[in-house]
Amino acid sequence: MFNLAFQxxxxxxxxxxxxxxxxxxxQSLFMCGFGVGGFNIKxxxxxxxxxxxxxxxxxxxxxxxxxxxxxxTDLFAxxxxxxxxxxSYSETAYYFYTTSEIExxxxxxxxxxxxxxxxxESVEKERGIIASEFAMYEQNPEMRLIKELLxxxxxxxxxKVDILGSxxxxxSIQLEDLASFYRRNYDPKNMVIVGVxxxxxxxxxxxxxxxxxxxxxxxGERAVCIFPDEPKEVARSKYSLEMDVVQPYVGIAxxxxxxxNIIDCLLYDLAFSIWxxxxxxxxxxxxxxxxxxxxxxxxxGAEVDFSQDHAxxxxxxQTEKIEEFKxxxxxxxxxREKIDPIVFESLKHQSQARNIRLxxxxxxxxxxxxxxxxxxxxxxxxxxxxxxxxxxxxxxxLSSVDFSQKAEVMILPS
Numbered sequence: 001m002f003n004l005a006f007q008x009x010x011x012x013x014x015x016x017x018x019x020x021x022x023x024x025x026x027q028s029l030f031m032c033g034f035g036v037g038g039f040n041i042k043x044x045x046x047x048x049x050x051x052x053x054x055x056x057x058x059x060x061x062x063x064x065x066x067x068x069x070x071x072x073t074d075l076f077a078x079x080x081x082x083x084x085x086x087x088s089y090s091e092t093a094y095y096f097y098t099t100s101e102i103e104x105x106x107x108x109x110x111x112x113x114x115x116x117x118x119x120x121e122s123v124e125k126e127r128g129i130i131a132s133e134f135a136m137y138e139q140n141p142e143m144r145l146i147k148e149l150l151x152x153x154x155x156x157x158x159x160k161v162d163i164l165g166s167x168x169x170x171x172s173i174q175l176e177d178l179a180s181f182y183r184r185n186y187d188p189k190n191m192v193i194v195g196v197x198x199x200x201x202x203x204x205x206x207x208x209x210x211x212x213x214x215x216x217x218x219x220g221e222r223a224v225c226i227f228p229d230e231p232k233e234v235a236r237s238k239y240s241l242e243m244d245v246v247q248p249y250v251g252i253a254x255x256x257x258x259x260x261n262i263i264d265c266l267l268y269d270l271a272f273s274i275w276x277x278x279x280x281x282x283x284x285x286x287x288x289x290x291x292x293x294x295x296x297x298x299x300x301g302a303e304v305d306f307s308q309d310h311a312x313x314x315x316x317x318q319t320e321k322i323e324e325f326k327x328x329x330x331x332x333x334x335x336r337e338k339i340d341p342i343v344f345e346s347l348k349h350q351s352q353a354r355n356i357r358l359x360x361x362x363x364x365x366x367x368x369x370x371x372x373x374x375x376x377x378x379x380x381x382x383x384x385x386x387x388x389x390x391x392x393x394x395x396x397x398l399s400s401v402d403f404s405q406k407a408e409v410m411i412l413p414s
Contacts, residue, residue, distance in 0.1 A: 004020060004021075004359065004380065005020070005021040005023075005201070006018065006019055006020040006021065006201075007019045007201050007202075007205060009205060011208075011209060011212050012212075012213075012216075013188035013189070013212055013215055013216050013217045014187070014189035014190075014191075014217045015188040015189070015191045015192070015193060015215075016191070016192045016193070016373060017193045017195075017205060017208055018192065018193070018194045018195070018369050018373070019194075019195045019197070019201045019204055019205060020194075020195065020196045020197075020365065020369070021197065021198065021199075021201050022196060022197065022198050022360075022362075023198060025197070025198040026198060027097060027099050027198070027362060028097065028098055028099075028102045028195070028197035028198065028199060028362075029095060029096070029097040029195070029196045029197070029362040029363060029366055030095060030096060030097075030102065030105070030106055030109055030193070030194070030195045030196075030197075031093050031095035031192075031193070031194045031195075031366040031367070031370060032093065032094050032095070032109055032110065032113045032191060032192070032193055033091055033092065033093035033094075033191070033192045033193075033194065033370040033374075034091065034092050034093070034185055034186060034190050034191055034192075035090065035091055035190055035192075035222075035374040036057055036090075036091065036092055036185040036186075036190065036223070037057045037087050037088050037089045037090045037091050037092055037163065038054075038055070038057060038058065038087065038089040038090075038158065038161065038162070038163035039089045039090055039158045039159075039225050039227070039309075040056070040057055040181075040185065040223070040225050041053075041054055041158045041161060042158075042225070042226040042228070043184065043185075043223045043224060043225050043226055044223065044224045044226055045184045045219070045221070045222075045223035045224070046219070046220055046221065049226065050180070050184065050223075052177070052181055053165060053169045053172060053173050053177055054158075054161040054162070054164075054166055054169040055130075055161075055162065055163065055164045055165020055166070055169045055170055055173065056165070056169075056173060056177060056178065056181045057087050057092055057163075057181070057185075058087040058130070058163050058164050058165070059126065059165070059170070059173050059178060060092075060178045060181055060182060061085050061086075061087045061092050062126050062129065063118045063122060063123065063126055064094065064112065064113065064116075065085070065112075066117045066118060066122055067108075067111065067112040067115065067117050069117070072108070072112050076096050076105055076108065079098070079100070079104045079105045079108070080098055080099075080100040081096045081097065081098035081100065081105040082096060082097055082098070083095065083096040083109075084096075087163055088163065089159070089163060090225075090371075090375075091370060091371065091374055093367065093370060094109065094112075094113050095109070095363070095366065096108075097362060097363070102197065102199060102204070103207060106204075106207060106208070106211070107211055110193070110208070110211045110212065110215075111211070113191075114186070114191075114215045116178075116179060116182050118175065118178060118179070119175065120174075120175050123173070123174065123178065127170060127171065127173075130164060130170050131167065131171070133164060134162070134164050134165075134167060134170060137162075137164070139243075139244075141243055141245050141411050142249070142299065142316075144241075144243065144411065145249045145251045145316055145409060145411055146251070146314070146316070147162060148239060148241070148251070148409045148411075149251045149253040149314055149407060149409050150253075150312075151235065151236075151239075152234060152235055152237075152239050152253065152407035152408075152409055153234050153235060153253050153255040153312055153405075153407050154230060154235060154255070154310070155230065155231055155233075155235040156228040156229065156230050157227065157228065157230045157309070157310055158227070159310055160235070183218070183219075184219070184223040185223050187217055187218055187219045187222070188212065188215055188216070188217050189217045189219060189222050190223070192369075192370050192373050192374070193208060194366040194369050194370055195208075195366075196362045196365055196366055227309050230310075232255075232257075232405060233255075233405060234253075234255050234406065234407040235407075236407065237406065237407055237408065238407075238408050238409075239407075239408070239410075240409070240410040240411070240412055241410075241412070242411070242412050242413070242414040243411050243412075243413075243414060244413075244414055245318075245411060245412075245413050245414075246413065247297070247318050247319065247320055247413070248318070248319065248320065248322055248410055248411060248412050248413065249299075249316065249317070249318050249319075249410070249411040250316065250317055250318075250319060250322050250325050250326070250408070250409070250410050250411075251314060251315070251316040251408070251409045251410075252314065252315050252316070252329045252406065252407070252408050253312055253313065253314035253315075253407045253408075253409075254312060254313045254314070254333065254403045254405060254406055254407075255311075255312055255405040255406075255407065256306070256311035256312055256313060256401055256402070256403075256405075257311060257401070257402060258306070258307060258308060258309060258310055258311045259306055259307075259308065259311065260308055261308075262308060262375050262376060262377045263377065263382075263385070264306075265306040265307055265308060265311075266306075266377065266382050266385055267385055267388070268304075268306040268311075268397055268401075269304060269305070269306045270351070270385060270386055270389060271389060271394040271397040271398065272304040272306070272313065272397070272398070273304060273351070274344065274347045274348065274351065274394060275336075275339060275394060275398055276302045276303075276304065277347050277350075278339045278340075278343050278344065278347060279332050280301075280302045280315065280332065283343055283346070283347065290328065293321075293324075294319065294320060294321055295317075295319060295321050295324045295325055295328055296317045296319055296325065296328075297317065297318050297319060299317065299318040300315075300316065300317035300318070301315075301316055301317075302314065302316070308375075313333075313403075315329045315332075322410065326408070333403050334403075336395070336398045336399060338391045338392070338394075338395045339391050339394060339395075340391075341391050344390070344391045344394065348386060348389065351386050352386055355383045355386070
């Protein structure tokens with residue numbers, strides 16, 4: 001259906017290679033990803049349990065941009081390539097893109113992610129940079145609101161811990177913390193190499209195999225993230241704080257039951273996303289009225305996340321009419337109705353169009369391929385899940401969810 005030419009191969013050292021060909025494209029993007037991120041606070045490896053400091057994955061990502069004493073970003077630039085990286089709750093990835101030749105930057109990418117080049121001085125230097133990043137996020141009211149909603153929902157789950165960790169974590173992380181984290185999690189057995197390119201895939205695969213010959217696996221098994229038991233109840237039902245804001249920010253979150261099957265997670269995400277677009281966006285005729293009545297402003301939104309280890313739904317807005325916004329959200333959640341079939345089909349087509357456009361966005365495509373492998377599902381098949389949804393199926397999903405566990409957070413002007 002999507003007419004994608006791709007190859008996959010598990011290498012001798014355990015690394016997985018996923019190559020996607022985009023004929024006639026001069027741009028190439030290559031990504032090295034690892035199934036490790038903010039959630040990896042407690043993990044099991046080789047029958048041992050390890051406790052990592054919060055933010056360890058993110059701190060290590062910053063440190064990885066040193067290679068043989070030089071800045072990797074500068075090295076890529078000299079090769080006419082640009083590089084970047086990200087850390088999420090469940091993955092860390094490093095990538096470059098270029099419209100020039102790929103051999104040298106590909107060699108550099110695979111070399112620098114598989115060689116740890118840090119020392120006590122570099123770790124200390126990065127500490128201030130990450131602390132400044134933490135402070136910037138803390139002072140952003142929208143980011144702070146989301147953070148406090150997660151803390152309000154979860155008592156034990158690592159979602160309550162910022163991907164950057166706490167300020168205490170940032171100030172206490174040491175060289176050996178990062179080195180041991182790297183040894184457990186940056187082994188080839190935990191690595192996915194994704195390439196999106198117009199180049200010949202057979203030749204690219206041979207080049208990757210050649211490079212990876214010098215990087216054998218050094219572990220017996222991959223480290224596994226350990227999630228603590230999490231109660232059904234929210235950690236705190238109401239919380240407020242003061243910040244330097246002109247208008248209050250209000251967030252309402254519902255802690256939902258997780259889904260053990262990954263396909264159920266994807267299907268529930270889809271159904272809820274269409275529902276949110278239908279009821280809390282311009283597709284709803286009442287949306288403009290809420291703006292006119294100043295119940296919501298241009299700063300508002302809603303998001304849903306179903307996973308095998310957590311699930312939640314949240315609404316947020318900057319508004320002077322706090323109680324009216326709370327009543328609006330309660331009404332939307334309590335009075336769940338079938339989406340109008342015409343609206344549903346329109347939103348379904350929009351979702352299908354986004355899936356098609358995603359295939360032309362190199363970075364987005366590589367990230368989704370990485371996540372699909374980490375979460376053990378077929379990415380191309382997941383794009384077709386939308387075809388199985390109709391108004392009845394979506395309503396059945398919405399009706400099956402328990403919204404009794406609610407948390408409210410307010411940020412008030414200081």
